Amino acid sequence: MGFVADDVKQRLDVLIERGNKLYCALGYENSDKEQRKVYEKLCEEIGIDASKLPNFNSSYEVWYSEALQFVKKFIPDRMSDFVSLYKNEKRKEVTYLTYTISDALIGLITSLGSEIRTSPIHASQKLLQQISILRSAAKLVDSVIYSMVFSIRSDLFDSELDAARELLKAGFLRASGAMCGVVLEKHLAQVCMQHGIALKKKSPTINDYNEELKNASIIDLPTWRHIQLLGDLRNLCCHDKNVEPTKEQANDLLEGTVKINKIVY
Numbered sequence: 001m002g003f004v005a006d007d008v009k010q011r012l013d014v015l016i017e018r019g020n021k022l023y024c025a026l027g028y029e030n031s032d033k034e035q036r037k038v039y040e041k042l043c044e045e046i047g048i049d050a051s052k053l054p055n056f057n058s059s060y061e062v063w064y065s066e067a068l069q070f071v072k073k074f075i076p077d078r079m080s081d082f083v084s085l086y087k088n089e090k091r092k093e094v095t096y097l098t099y100t101i102s103d104a105l106i107g108l109i110t111s112l113g114s115e116i117r118t119s120p121i122h123a124s125q126k127l128l129q130q131i132s133i134l135r136s137a138a139k140l141v142d143s144v145i146y147s148m149v150f151s152i153r154s155d156l157f158d159s160e161l162d163a164a165r166e167l168l169k170a171g172f173l174r175a176s177g178a179m180c181g182v183v184l185e186k187h188l189a190q191v192c193m194q195h196g197i198a199l200k201k202k203s204p205t206i207n208d209y210n211e212e213l214k215n216a217s218i219i220d221l222p223t224w225r226h227i228q229l230l231g232d233l234r235n236l237c238c239h240d241k242n243v244e245p246t247k248e249q250a251n252d253l254l255e256g257t258v259k260i261n262k263i264v265y
Helices: 002-029 033-045 056-074 076-086 101-105 120-138 141-169 173-194 206-215 221-238 247-263
Strands: 110-112 115-118
Touching: 002 033, 002 056, 002 120, 002 141, 056 076, 056 101, 056 120, 076 101, 076 120, 101 120, 141 173, 141 247, 173 206, 173 221, 173 247, 206 221, 221 247
Parallel strands: none
Antiparallel strands: 110 115
């Protein structure tokens, strides 16, 4: 999961940098000689070569399409805001407040008499807002990817637990318990990874993960005790050949695993 998140963050960083270049390009292309000095200085401050700025009109649409996909994936509740900064379908008139980036792309200028009211330079703040939304998306990468992975794993674990339930019904108590034990161990391992808990032991057990989660205050004492019991039941099903697990014990292990998968994350 960490590699995926790092890759997404790197791509977002590149996209944000491209956005900054487009912002400078928009201002530079629509300014007079004196105003251009402001953008040249800005480029210098953020480490951009002003002589190598992209052409805004030919580069923005590609950037917007890519950026929109990130916003849709990581902060869908800001998607309408992001789109409206590009194009406002609901406006009744063109003003400084309703002027959008799509207006700048067609070079729209409005005036009142000899006074220019809106022009492409007025889209600069809208582009800055889009870049700001992208920055907020970057901060949510880890949590969103974890939620996606957690959801996929939960679906897989649910399927395995359904299989364990069928084995239990058929009387294969040890097989059902073993399957539950594997699911529980994998889940606790995932929770430890999410919270940055690294275990030194080469092959950690349910009890090892349980102990680390308690020490890190991820789980409370009653939950720790419950997982301890589930670990004992798993060992009974998998390792203790002298004592046969009862159907009630196998069922407790199954239902306990289902519960822990839902409340510990």
